Amino acid sequence: LVGLVGHARAHVENVGAADALRDAAHANVFHVRPSMADEAYKMVRHCATIGQSRIAVLAEDNALGRAGLQAVNDAIAELKLPPVLGSAFVPANSTQVDAAAASLASLQPQVIIQAALFQTTAAAIQAMRKTGYVGLFMNYSVVGINPLFVALGKDIRGVVVSQVVPSPRSTSIAVVREYNAAIDNSDQTPTYESLEGFIAAKALAEGVRRTGRAFSVAALQRAFTGMTAYDVGGFRLNLRAGVRDSAWAIDLVTVTADGRVVR
Known part of the structure; x- marks a missing residue:
């Protein structure tokens, strides 16, 4: 979830949100994840x-x-x-x-x-x-x-x-490799939650890059609006996805008694 707050800030969260926020009335809210x-x-x-x-x-x-x-x-x-x-x-x-x-x-x-x-x-x-x-x-x-x-x-x-994101162990996917490299020398272990945060941060950075030197909230909003098929590294994002637009991106996984994730 990427929201443009007030006149000078962007608010980014890798959390689920009610689908009402996908209504056209919320033009300053952009969604990194599929809908509920x-x-x-x-x-x-x-x-x-x-x-x-x-x-x-x-x-x-x-x-x-x-x-x-x-x-x-x-x-x-x-x-x-x-x-x-x-x-x-x-x-x-x-x-x-x-x-x-x-x-x-x-x-x-x-x-x-x-x-x-x-x-x-x-x-x-x-x-x-x-x-x-x-x-x-x-x-x-x-x-x-x-x-x-x-x-x-x-x-x-x-x-x-x-x-709603690839497995954090699927290093055949470019963004997952990049994510694992980023946390390699830290005390973090790969998780779905932090990978989603990493992807959200990359989407925000890409939006800022697309605004160029004439940065403004309006320019950032235009950049995000145009990111309907952004390849973040082997994983495609549509920041303007509506309800029922991104089911293809969802996996159902099962967790074993020892915490292993089985797709």
């Missing part, structure tokens, strides 16, 4: 492919959670699947999930899609498993694989997470 609708479509289509149509949703009670639920409902309608069995909202960044877990477990879903950050997600997975639920957990990329693994440990086994 893209992620939801990829997850729901995978459910259809493996014959899992009994889907429930657990979401944080905030704009992001509500957008995540709406994206799932829209994807289900587009793919002409049965409607969600039900949904449950929990307080944002909270571990108060027992009532929501019991409610969803009673519906006997095959898949639970979660629109929440890692703390809530981890608590929900643990609570659902205590109810005897043995189905699939799927998560938007905003959850973050690394913090989720820290929170869950070996209980992360089999959890599916949507990813």
